[in-house]
Structure formats: structure tokens, C-alpha cells
Amino acid sequence: MRDRSTDSPSFQGDHIVKPTGWVVDMRHYLDEETDDLPDRLPTPVLNLALFFGSIVAWVTDHLPHGDWHTNVPCRRSPGRRRCLGDVMAELDRTSGQIVWQCPVCGDHGLIHGWEHTLWNRHGGARAVPSEPPPATRH
Numbered sequence: 001m002r003d004r005s006t007d008s009p010s011f012q013g014d015h016i017v018k019p020t021g022w023v024v025d026m027r028h029y030l031d032e033e034t035d036d037l038p039d040r041l042p043t044p045v046l047n048l049a050l051f052f053g054s055i056v057a058w059v060t061d062h063l064p065h066g067d068w069h070t071n072v073p074c075r076r077s078p079g080r081r082r083c084l085g086d087v088m089a090e091l092d093r094t095s096g097q098i099v100w101q102c103p104v105c106g107d108h109g110l111i112h113g114w115e116h117t118l119w120n121r122h123g124g125a126r127a128v129p130s131e132p133p134p135a136t137r138h
């Protein structure tokens with residue numbers, strides 16, 4: 001018997017769905033020398049980079065408490081109708097990856113390699129935090 005629906009994501013628990021969708025490393029979008037988006041990036045790739053970058057920016061901007069209802073609209077257009085969902089995202093502190101999901105169409109994925117990119121707004125290499133970064137503790 002299968003009564004587990006994989007198409008109706010739930011945000012009630014501690015975790016969003018298992019990340020089996022998009023898996024992206026933000027560093028792949030950046031020029032190694034400038035740490036910025038390369039000029040030669042094809043538009044579809046650039047659009048993806050900006051989409052994922054917006055998610056990273058939102059999540060890191062809302063740490064440490066998090067607000068997983070981002071201001072990033074879903075980019076999918078299933079059946080040629082634009083999905084009206086907003087992306088939900090949070091930082092998985094165990095893996096350090098950002099997990100995201102669209103509650104409307106179910107598109108989802110995870111983002112890693114974001115820490116030292118221009119999208120990280122939470123300390124790290126770019127910003128100067130007013131408090132020391134949270135230490136790893138149990």
C-alpha cells in the first residue's frame with residue numbers, strides 16, 4: 001500500500017522534502033577570477049543563476065531565524081501557464097545546504113557552494129557581521 005504522496009509537499013515538519021530536484025553549486029556560475037557572473041553566460045544559465053542567487057540572498061539575509069517564505073517567484077511555467085508559487089527555502093544547518101521548494105508546482109532542489117559567493121548576505125567572505133559568526137556547538 002502506498003499512501004505517501006510525493007506531490008503534496010508539507011511544511012509542517014522540520015524538513016522540507018528530500019532534495020532530489022535541482023542540485024546546484026553556486027560557484028559554478030561564477031568566474032573564478034572575478035567571483036562575479038561571467039559576461040559570456042548564456043541567458044538561460046544566467047536566469048537560473050539569478051533565480052538561485054535570489055534564494056541564497058533571501059535565506060542568508062534572514063538568518064539566523066529564517067523566513068522560508070521567500071520573495072522569489074517560482075520560475076516554472078507548467079502547461080505554459082506561469083506558476084504563481086513563491087519559493088520556500090531554508091538553510092539546512094546540518095549539511096550547510098539551502099533547500100528550496102515551490103509549494104504550488106513542487107519544483108525543488110538544493111543549493112550548495114553559496115558561502116563565498118556574492119549572494120551570501122550573512123557574514124562569510126563578503127559582509128562584515130556586527131556579531132561574531134555563530135560558533136559550531138552542540
Ligand SMILES: [Zn+2]
Binds near residue numbers: 075084085107
Ligand atoms: Zn512552482
